[in-house]
Amino acid sequence: MSDIAERVKKIVVEHLGVEAAQVKEEAKFIDDLGADSLDTVELVMAFEEEFGIEIPDDAAEKIQTFGDAVGFIKSNAKS
Amino acid sequence: MFDLTGKAALVTGASGGIGGAIARALHRQGATVVLSGTRAEALEQLKGELGERAFAIAAKMDDAADIDRLCKEAEAAMGKLDILVNNAGITRDNISMRMKDEEWEKVLQVNLTGTFRLTRAAMRGMMRRRFGRVINITSIVGVTGNAGQANYAAAKAGLIGMSKSLAQELASRSITVNCVAPGFIATPMTDVLTDEQKKGILGRVPADRLGTPAEIAAGVVYLASDEAAYVTGQTLHINGGMAMI
Numbered sequence: 001m002s003d004i005a006e007r008v009k010k011i012v013v014e015h016l017g018v019e020a021a022q023v024k025e026e027a028k029f030i031d032d033l034g035a036d037s038l039d040t041v042e043l044v045m046a047f048e049e050e051f052g053i054e055i056p057d058d059a060a061e062k063i064q065t066f067g068d069a070v071g072f073i074k075s076n077a078k079s
Numbered sequence: 080m081f082d083l084t085g086k087a088a089l090v091t092g093a094s095g096g097i098g099g100a101i102a103r104a105l106h107r108q109g110a111t112v113v114l115s116g117t118r119a120e121a122l123e124q125l126k127g128e129l130g131e132r133a134f135a136i137a138a139k140m141d142d143a144a145d146i147d148r149l150c151k152e153a154e155a156a157m158g159k160l161d162i163l164v165n166n167a168g169i170t171r172d173n174i175s176m177r178m179k180d181e182e183w184e185k186v187l188q189v190n191l192t193g194t195f196r197l198t199r200a201a202m203r204g205m206m207r208r209r210f211g212r213v214i215n216i217t218s219i220v221g222v223t224g225n226a227g228q229a230n231y232a233a234a235k236a237g238l239i240g241m242s243k244s245l246a247q248e249l250a251s252r253s254i255t256v257n258c259v260a261p262g263f264i265a266t267p268m269t270d271v272l273t274d275e276q277k278k279g280i281l282g283r284v285p286a287d288r289l290g291t292p293a294e295i296a297a298g299v300v301y302l303a304s305d306e307a308a309y310v311t312g313q314t315l316h317i318n319g320g321m322a323m324i
Contacts, residue, residue, distance in 0.1 A: 038248065042206060 004051075004077065005070045011046045012066060015039065025067040033066075043069070051077045081304040084109030087157035088303065089149075091140065091197065092167035094121035096266025097216065100292030101164055101299045106132060108300055110162065113153040140167045140193030141185070150200035159208065162303045163201045165194040166216040168234075170268075172227045183230045190234035195241060198256075202249065211254030212303045215242050216295075219262045219318050235260075239314055246312030255311035259298045262318025265289040286319030 009023050016033050029035040029043065044060045047053070047069060053076050055063070063069050088105045092098035094116035102125060106112050111132040114122045122135035134156045138149035154160050168190045171182035198213055205211030220228055221235025239258050246256040263269060263280050269289065272280070281287055298315045301307055316324060 038206070038251065045203065045207060 002070075002074070004074055007050055008047065008066065008070050008073060011050060012043065012069075015043055015046060023066050025065070025070075027066045028064050029066070030064070047073060053077055080306055081300050082109055083162070083300070083303060086110040086161045086303070087113075087153075087159050088162035088164065089113045089115060089153045089160055089201070090164040090166055091115045091138075091149075092216075093125060094118040095166070096268065097261065097264060097292045097295050098164075098166040099125055100296040101166060101216075102133075103129065104293065104296035104300050105162065105164070105303060108304075110303075111157050113156055115149055115153070116167065140189045140197070143196055146193060146196045147200055150197060154204055160201050160204055161208075161210055162212045162214070163198060164214045164216065164299055164303075165197060165238075167193065168216065168218075168231075170228065170231050172231070174227055175229045178229060186230040187234050187237075190231070191237045191241070194238060198245065202245075202254065205254050206249070206252050209253050211249065211252070212307075213242070213245065213254065213256040214299050214302050215239075215256070215258045216299075217242075217258045217260045217314065219260050219316065219322050222260065222314075222316075222324055223322050242314075243312045250311055253308070255302070255307065257302045257307075257310060257312065258314040259295060259302065260314050260316045260318070261290060261295045262316070262321040263289050264295060265291055284319045284321045286321075288319065290317060290319055 009020060012023050013020050016035055018033050027033055029040050044055050048055055051073050063072055083105060088110045090098055090102045093102045093114035102112050102114050106129050113134045113136055114125055115136050115138050116122050117139060119137040126133045126135040136149055136152050138145045169186060171186050173182055194215060215238045217238045218235040220232045221239055224232050242256045242258050295317055298317050
């Protein structure tokens with residue numbers, strides 16, 4: 001697993017208090033990992049901080065799974 | 080009790096009678112304050128009076144970009160923002176039959192939309208730090224209505240509904256959102272009333288006097304304090320008994 005995916009997973013595990021094993025590619029933050037809508041906003045804020053990127057609202061709305069998050073960050077993070 | 084040492088507060092409409100009193104009271108309790116308003120000169124004067132722990136940032140509440148800039152500059156000046164007091168407000172009184180769209184829209188834009196925008200901008204940092212106090216200054220007329228103030232009353236009632244919604248959204252992050260609703264308070268805004276008008280108003284106030292800005296500020300200090308952590312979505316009426324809700 002890539003470094004980015006590991007860092008994203010760490011944030012998700014810490015923020016939502018879930019086991020790392022639950023954070024699968026297709027795991028939905030709200031349906032599968034118990035996040036509420038405010039949690040998803042905070043996750044996006046945490047990703048922005050960790051990776052020094054800005055995630056616009058319309059993009060943030062499309063980030064529903066762990067895989068979505070990793071995919072977005074991979075294509076937008078500064079290398 | 081009600082010690083605000085180490086807290087960072089932003090007060091809009093700080094060049095006005097009530098806003099100035101709120102800024103002074105928060106400052107006296109130990110908070111660092113950013114004074115905002117449209118009259119830069121009055122802000123600078125109050126900043127000078129307060130001395131240390133005070134900043135002045137002029138901004139227009141009907142300008143979305145200006146509101147975002149205000150939040151950013153306030154956070155940069157103080158390093159964070161813990162307490163937001165949305166006190167900025169204007170009136171454009173007219174009986175509804177004569178009220179122009181422009182009078183309606185202007186009052187809604189400054190008093191309600193501007194407050195929402197600034198609060199939305201501020202909540203990001205508050206969520207991150209798991210602490211926040213948002214205090215919206217509404218008005219007795221937002222609850223009772225007032226002939227000639229359909230626009231102002233609608234905006235002030237809107238603030239109450241908005242505050243209750245934000246309170247529900249943010250409570251789990253230790254951010255409280257409350258309103259303070261002043262009755263008739265002695266300020267430059269009420270100084271212009273004739274003696275007869277004042278007499279008419281006082282006839283409806285059991286306390287038989289106008290309130291003071293300091294009495295409104297005291298309510299704000301309470302809601303801003305750590306002691307008020309379990310109070311959210313509420314409206315504190317400070318009106319000498321004029322309306323008991």
